Amino acid sequence: MLKERMRELVQHNAYELLLVILLAGSMAFSASLSPYFLTVTTLFDMTSQFMEIGLMSLAMTLVIILGQIDLSVASILALVGVVLGLLNEGGVALGFAIPAVLALATLLGLVNGWLAVTFRLPALVVTLGTMALYRGIGQILLGDRSTYGFPGWFVSIDFRYIPGTPVPLPLVIFATFAVLFYVLLHRTTFGRLVYAVGSNAEACRFSGIAVDRLQVLVFGLSGLMAGIAGLMMTSRFASARWDMANGLELDVITTVVLGGTSIFGGRGTIVGTVLALFVMGTLRYGMGLANVLPQNQSVVIGLLLIVAIFVPEAWRAWRARSRRRAQKGGEARAEVARDSAG
């Protein structure tokens, strides 16, 4: 009984298990690179390095399951930092400025979705444009300087812990959102529709589903999460620049794809994304500790991205083949049984 349950667990979550093994591997790898890696404080503190990527990956998982992509998230993150800094410099209380920039981030995301839906453009093209546009606006607003002078309660979020534990606040925030997104994707009608539209938007339209509205909403959500990530990063650096988080959208997409979400849409899980986030983060942090040159880090991450695209597809092809084989056998057996019964 237990054995059977275990086998079922392994079969249904094989890719996630693969990620767990990959995570253990990358931890062992990092530990071998640096003697400072395997301590409780290091392990917890390192997470603060990639919680922004994590927050954006959660929403990006939905975007990619929907069969779309959002290249503008890092630009939204930067613009949020810039606008928050300018509001702060202008004397606006952060209590007002923070909701305002989150609303702005959501709006920027909604604009992405609206453009794609209204002009029937691929999101790749639309967000390639807004990626440059949003970051450009940030540069115009702030110029080539940094903005700082944030109040003390806002900055250095990564040095705040749950009292009496080594758990940093960014990790807590990410964990909370991870649970929320898990529920949203796997337990609500909204999440079901994301899968359905990502698998076959045409059939959804015939089923009376407001496909366009769903797409706009998901992009809005992606903008919102980029905004929250923007707040977190601004707090960590205690400053903002127009070019912050440059290129981070690629890490976000790599994370989601490594997490087993199909770039063709229709498949993916939050658990996979979370595991992949820690695989990536561990690798990067370990390599940083061991003073691996940035270009060499890029090679490793680049290889990981290729593996991320190849392994899940190869895995699925293998699964599909073995399932088909099992099914054909089953059908034929059923027919034989029917014949001998009749």
Place this chain on the structure above:
Amino acid sequence: MPEYYRQYTVTPAPSRIVILFGQEAPNGHRELGSAVALGAREPSGLSTRGLTKSFGGPPVVKDMEFELLPGEVHAIVGENGAGKSTFLKLLAGVHPPDAGQVAVDGVPVDIGNPTIARSLGISLIFQEPTLFPDLSVAENIFMGNHPVGRPLPFVGWQRMRAQAAELLESIGARVDPSQPVGELSVAEQQLVEIATALSHRARFVLMDEPTASLTPREVERLFAIIRDLTVRGTAVVFVNHRLEEVFAIADRITIMRDGVKVGTWGVRDITRDEVVRRMVGRELGEAPARPIASPGEVALEIEGLTSPGVFRDVSLSVRRGEIVALAGLVGAGRTEVARAVFGIDPFERGTIRLFGRPVRFRSPREALRHGLAYLPEDRQHQGLILPMSVAHNISLTVLDQLSRAGWLHRRRERELAQEQVQRLRVKANSVSQPAQSLSGGNQQKVLVGKFLVTQPKVLILDEPTRGVDVGAKAEIHRLIGELAEQGIAVLMISSDLPEVLALADRVVVMRDGRVAGELSRSEMSEEAIMHLAVGSDGRAAV
């Protein structure tokens, strides 16, 4: 003179010696000095002995003995899953056989892959044409076989187009060789596939359900081409569900059941009833016409519906408890009318009334909310989400009702799906099985279930039994009858005339975007419907 022609100008009977000399070929080319002597090489044609194939489990094709003679049309019939398609794929080198022997002209051959099959003169034409939509007709025909210039190895485009035109002309296809294939109809694409087969000098053309998406007129044209091919000595294997067509074209019929050959008969030595009986192993009989309903109030009324260039002045009505068939040739505008009513496409003028109230839906969502459901003809792309489970497919239209504040009640979803699966007798192991693992007929039932849960009062069915095997078809017919009895108004778009005759209380026939006429139960016959569909002068105005 095209070379394929010289090689295969042979007569059907292998034992006769025929000498063809200076014959005028149908494509207008003078054929000089071509003498073909047959009979010396006996046996000729394609034969198999003990051909067996399994995909892990018990064999899908078992001990298949088959013989294909030059110039004959050999039909293979059987229910879905009988192993017909697999058998064709074995012959075409798509799958290697586990055991058995294939022989061409009595010489054992090993067909390891499609290239070898092609070099042996075997060409397989799939049910859905597998062409490159963005490439031209000529490029498709010569794909992998481009005429290459000398001394420079560039593609000879002009020569290619000229040869393509020649091939197409030889089968009477009026297709422009430089047109992209994606712009052609399915029927025209099939002609391109046949031309491709000819360019490979195919002696044995295997066709897997070639008529499934053709109109009756297109079927007629395909048959003329097949007959023309056989006159030239090409042998054709013809897999089909529609027995009328099989009896119209085939010389011999081989029946398969559960991977095993039941037998081969000359077309005159067996009746249609007997074929059906041997196919399914049980007596089916023609579906009896259902009793005439006593219809209630008018549920759906369409008046003067017009969308320029698509359909014009379409008026019809369906009462509660009534089944009205919408017949006509493919392209007559039937699906387009349904799509406009359902709110997918806009229309210019006209009124739609639902139980007397004028409505104009801007989206399927609105239509479903008002009790009007449309089951699209394209099950795979518009109907179901194939990778998702049966339960998730069925619940898709009513997710709002299965949730509270967005939270999905998965147990209620499961129960709802199980209810439908039982009611519709869907053959599935469980409702969490992916829809793509079901057979076509069962997928169609899931599609019906998916829209029944919206509790529609008016149901528009578009080709409800296309690509569905005989047994499942009868069940779907019974189901449609039951729905009408429960007071649902049914508008059924169907190209299957026996189906229309068996089910419909009335039939509205469309031609060229207009209503050509309406027939009551007593006036209905296949001839009367076709008469209206193609026009009184016998020519379709397309």
